[in-house]
Amino acid sequence: MMFERALNAFWILLGAATAAYAWSLGIVGPSGPDSGLFPLIAAIIIMAAGLILLLRPNPLVASQFPRGAALGRILGVIAGLAVMAIGMPYLGFAVTGAITMMILLRTVERTSLSGSIALALASVAAVVWLFDHMLGMVLPRGPWGF
């Protein structure tokens, strides 16, 4: 409930900031509507909706955010994707993909080390073969050429 209230307040702030920025872009120019008109309309809607949600909270929505092991699994997935985004330009898709797969399999499902390595290598090899070789979509390569 507290989190939802904070989010509703955030919508109002986001709408206000966007409206101010849209105003600076110009609403109506010499040749008609300007760049800021459409974002201004969107910003006003966001602000108004945020205000309504803040003033009339929905008592039926009791969101259950994950805790414990479930939260760990979710953070593991997020960490895996972040590792991929950080490492891919430097290490290439294949190596980063294998590392990410192992992180996911070890942290999210606690697969055995040998099982994780085998599955990670097989999956990455299959994806690289399919997309890079069969479909001609060049994936980033590391300094070692793959």
Place this chain on the structure above:
Amino acid sequence: MHELEGLMAGFGVILTAQNLYLCFLGSLIGTLVGVLPGVGPLAALALLLPVTFTLSPVGGMVMLASIFYGAMYGGSTTSILLNIPGEAASVVTCIDGHQMARQGRAGAALGIAAIGSFIAGTLGVIVMTFFAPLIAAAAIRFGPPENFALMVLGLVCTLFMISGSTVKGVLMVALGFLTAAVGIDVVNGHERFTFGSVNLSGGIELLAVVIGLFGVTEVLANVEEMVQSTVLAERIRGLWPTLADWRDSWRAMLRGSGLGFVLGLVPGGGPVTASFMSYAVERRISAHPERFGKGAIEGVAGPEAANNAAVAGSLIPVLSLGIPSNPVTALLLGALVIQGIQPGPLFVAQRPDLFWGIVASMYVGNVFLLMLNLPLVGLWAQLLRIPYRVLFPIVLLLSIVGTYSANKNVFDLWVMLGFGIAGYVLRKLDYDLAPFVIAFVLAPLLEQSLRQSLAMSPDGAVILIQRPVAALLLAVSAAIVVLMFRRTARIPGGDQ
């Protein structure tokens, strides 16, 4: 009969080795996506969209469309054998389909689902063949005010049909508009919301948004609850329904086909709504409603027919008007725009090869799907034994490849991750993500139409009510908004 000539020309386009192969491949991938829980058709389309960049527009669209309707076929297999929907439109099939499987009638349930899907899919395409060109011909005289009003109506209908809070739906539409505004204003070249970033000057990538919201979010939701399931039916027998099964289900199939097609046409409708509505109708009109939930075959035949007919229905507004009715058709619209093609009233006249090629491919695709889903059902059942813990890292790898391939830009991976986390949090708080995607895709056209309308009239926004068609469409939109507010006011506790 221009439609029949067009359809024949469409078969001429589709009946080539490459296009038939792509149609078959799309049907196969669609079935696979439908069968595997946690991988929806939208995520699959987004992942495979970059692959279509190297194909001809006809080949690419044929493959993407066949993934969409293929997923509707495959989803029922998982619902019946595992009691977990393979994709959202097969949720209701779990109720009676899985009960039939528990009673040893998995074969009959799978058979009637596949046959019902085939009949409804084919009927839907037949109506689409004659209906879509009529709508396009009627809309060909639309100018910017009419286009604007039409898109407003589409968005209002989407908000009317969504589950949960209308206010949250409106907020998601506005956020979709705002996200789409990032980048360079095509009218005057001004940068908007880029904050000096080169990565943002090209705008937010559609694929990163869709894969984040529907691929990563789905994975996050699934890993939160790693449910262990057991597959029923070691050996599936008796796929061909008995005479009694036919007697019980043929009316449900026809009703589901009609209902699904109509609900597919309505923005915000589509396969998910159609399947739920069909189940509700079948239970309401049944002489023995107590059988529902205990293995009634009508509870499988109706919804499965409805979700397949809805696919054909939902392709009509996007191909003939350029208005997507759900996130999947929004992505198909995006795919066409990426190929340099703008769907709309002129689409049928300007690209008959593409339009009729897609229509003809749906006839062929439905036959492929019947072949894939009846004789090969045992194979799909075996695939269900792949545990999700093995599946989800592969889905994430494919998400990364799909997102990266669009622009070869690592920044898009961060966008995907950001939208994935945001989508997960918003879903937890009961926000529907569909209006966001539809608004995001429609925003550039909507803004352009609004600005052109205002620029072409000395009276400003009055032009929107001076033009009869635009005024009528906006009046209908206003009436729907009033209905939404009345519905909201009737519910205790406010906007739910």
